[in-house]
Amino acid sequence: MVALARKTLFREWRRFLPAVLTVCFAGLLLIVQAALVLGIFGSAAIYVTASSGDLWVGYPGTQSVNLGRPIYRDVEMLLRMNPAVTRVEPFLWVDADWHATGVGGVAVSVVGIDPSVKGMVFDHMLSPTLRQDLQEPGSIVVGKADLGQLGVQAGDHAWINGHRVHIVAVIPGLRALGGVNVISSLDTAHNLDPHAGFVTYYVAKLADYAQAPVVAENLNGNPAFGPYQVWTAPAFALRSQLFWMFDTGAGIAVVFLAVIVVLVGAVIASQTLTAVVISLAAEYATLNALGVGMPSLRWVVMEQATWIGGLGLIGGGLLSAVLLVVAHGQNVPVAMTPQVGLICGGLVLALALISGLLAMRGLLRADPASLLR
Amino acid sequence: MFAPSLSGLAASVASDKVVPSLVAEGISKSFVSGIVRTQILERFSFSILPQELTLISGPSGCGKSTLLSILSGLQPADGGRVLALGQDLGQLKSRNLEHFRLRYTGFVFQGFNLFSALTACEQVKLPLAYMGIKGAEANRRVMAVLEEVGMSQHAHLRPTALSGGEKQRVAIARALVKTPKLLFADEPTSALDASSGQVVIDLLHRIARDHGTTVLCVSHDPRLIQHADRVLVMEDGAINREWRSGGHPAARAMVGADTLK
Numbered sequence A: 001m002v003a004l005a006r007k008t009l010f011r012e013w014r015r016f017l018p019a020v021l022t023v024c025f026a027g028l029l030l031i032v033q034a035a036l037v038l039g040i041f042g043s044a045a046i047y048v049t050a051s052s053g054d055l056w057v058g059y060p061g062t063q064s065v066n067l068g069r070p071i072y073r074d075v076e077m078l079l080r081m082n083p084a085v086t087r088v089e090p091f092l093w094v095d096a097d098w099h100a101t102g103v104g105g106v107a108v109s110v111v112g113i114d115p116s117v118k119g120m121v122f123d124h125m126l127s128p129t130l131r132q133d134l135q136e137p138g139s140i141v142v143g144k145a146d147l148g149q150l151g152v153q154a155g156d157h158a159w160i161n162g163h164r165v166h167i168v169a170v171i172p173g174l175r176a177l178g179g180v181n182v183i184s185s186l187d188t189a190h191n192l193d194p195h196a197g198f199v200t201y202y203v204a205k206l207a208d209y210a211q212a213p214v215v216a217e218n219l220n221g222n223p224a225f226g227p228y229q230v231w232t233a234p235a236f237a238l239r240s241q242l243f244w245m246f247d248t249g250a251g252i253a254v255v256f257l258a259v260i261v262v263l264v265g266a267v268i269a270s271q272t273l274t275a276v277v278i279s280l281a282a283e284y285a286t287l288n289a290l291g292v293g294m295p296s297l298r299w300v301v302m303e304q305a306t307w308i309g310g311l312g313l314i315g316g317g318l319l320s321a322v323l324l325v326v327a328h329g330q331n332v333p334v335a336m337t338p339q340v341g342l343i344c345g346g347l348v349l350a351l352a353l354i355s356g357l358l359a360m361r362g363l364l365r366a367d368p369a370s371l372l373r
Numbered sequence B: 001m002f003a004p005s006l007s008g009l010a011a012s013v014a015s016d017k018v019v020p021s022l023v024a025e026g027i028s029k030s031f032v033s034g035i036v037r038t039q040i041l042e043r044f045s046f047s048i049l050p051q052e053l054t055l056i057s058g059p060s061g062c063g064k065s066t067l068l069s070i071l072s073g074l075q076p077a078d079g080g081r082v083l084a085l086g087q088d089l090g091q092l093k094s095r096n097l098e099h100f101r102l103r104y105t106g107f108v109f110q111g112f113n114l115f116s117a118l119t120a121c122e123q124v125k126l127p128l129a130y131m132g133i134k135g136a137e138a139n140r141r142v143m144a145v146l147e148e149v150g151m152s153q154h155a156h157l158r159p160t161a162l163s164g165g166e167k168q169r170v171a172i173a174r175a176l177v178k179t180p181k182l183l184f185a186d187e188p189t190s191a192l193d194a195s196s197g198q199v200v201i202d203l204l205h206r207i208a209r210d211h212g213t214t215v216l217c218v219s220h221d222p223r224l225i226q227h228a229d230r231v232l233v234m235e236d237g238a239i240n241r242e243w244r245s246g247g248h249p250a251a252r253a254m255v256g257a258d259t260l261k
Ligand SMILES: Nc1ncnc2c1ncn2[C@@H]1O[C@H](COP(=O)(O)OP(=O)(O)OP(=O)(O)O)[C@@H](O)[C@H]1O
Pocket: A372, A373, B031, B032, B033, B040, B058, B059, B060, B061, B062, B063, B064, B065, B066, B067
């Protein structure tokens, strides 16, 4: 079998290059857009995703982590009574007002966590020594990306709700949606605003995390402990991310933009491919005269479209990877998951195949009767 | 689908009764451009024999190429019948017509229409894959036809590295590798210099003789006219002169017979 499609493509790559580049850039756009959205909206659930708890218990119907309301401390009893639960710790959310030298009135979210070395919340981000430092009353940790807004450096002092706090450390990766995050111990957070209650969430660890959905279901709906609702950690994270995505309209915008990228990319790539098909019209017509059917010729075009899609995808993928690594290094919120990566890849291939279908029009010129004049 | 009487054909070539392999029965063709309707062919009838090189000649624009494309099933006639190898081409749907061409016909065009990305060897091998001939058998056939057209030394060259005459020989090999019963050529030598043209003429002649192929050629080329077994001169949509030069015994016996219906 002579690989006509591939040989033409590689031999005359210059003519196919615009199509490959189109696919490449369309892929880059799709992937970077998805990575930014995942990065930005993924940070809506950073409290959940940077923690090792398996269950999150909060006020019923809470749409997003930052929208929590106080729950009764009795819920802790409910959790501890369940044999599947191995550890329970509270999480306190306090909305507060930040002042520092030269900076005033910044709205911050103080996240009060269990600072013990075994603590689950933010255990992906805080080293044991840092946790120890947080046990000192009035000590806080802030994110590197927020330093400018807060007007402080590590070691500085500032005031939250009029209480003096000490920045014991600055950590990377603590960027969240909807404002600036400050991490403190539960006690420190409670002292900053005694009206915020003691507990916004309980975070629980299970002996076997695979049991989380079952345990969550069993725990739900016990009116004796006041209003509460139990979610598995992934479910609560997704809930927060989706809330932000659709509350801000970004979800629809992303879908809209993806459709535009695919359609525009397909049209541009098909122009190049059609031009190549038309330039080979006499050769294709000769094959048709010799009895090679039109479906086989269309297949040649589709094969080329697939190659263009594949090469563009590799190029776009590599380019995106480099760009995302650089962006990540610059503290730009980017993230990628295998599922979303696959969806982007699928869209890029769909783009290429659509361009192939459009380019088949070029074969109308391959009329063998026109060779005889 | 279609059932050309090939075995009957082969047997009859050996005997004195030669069965025509290509018959036109009262074919007409006209083209409409705007409100003007031009009749190119009007109730045109003739038949062509296997194993010889038949040449159609005539002034420019008289409808030679149109006739060739109708006889080869590349476009339909407005009226009349074309019987190719006993098969009425008008009865075949386009898919079956493609299949008929794949199985039985070869083409050589004035422009060589070779894929610039493929080597001579690959150009020739290309149609074979679509006929379901692959692997060693395909390679054997390709090398045999390239040898036959004298291009085996150049099997690995792409069209940019070939002369016009060499390209046309590759194009002929591409048509020949299918072992067609019918070979159509439209002005195969007009883009070539004298010696390359002569090589192509000799090749076409040899193909008719050695393979028993029906070779139908359209040309103004006087050298081709000299070498053809039979020459038909067309004018105003009809054949107004015809002669034979030599030809094989069976064909000679046909002279004077009703080949011109
Ligand atoms: N598809 C078409 N539409 C309209 N007119 C056509 C078409 N094909 C051919 N013709 C006309 O039919 C006439 C015969 O054309 P044809 O190509 O058969 O001539 P020819 O004998 O091969 O001429 P030449 O020797 O110059 O190649 C010409 O006048 C041409 O303009």
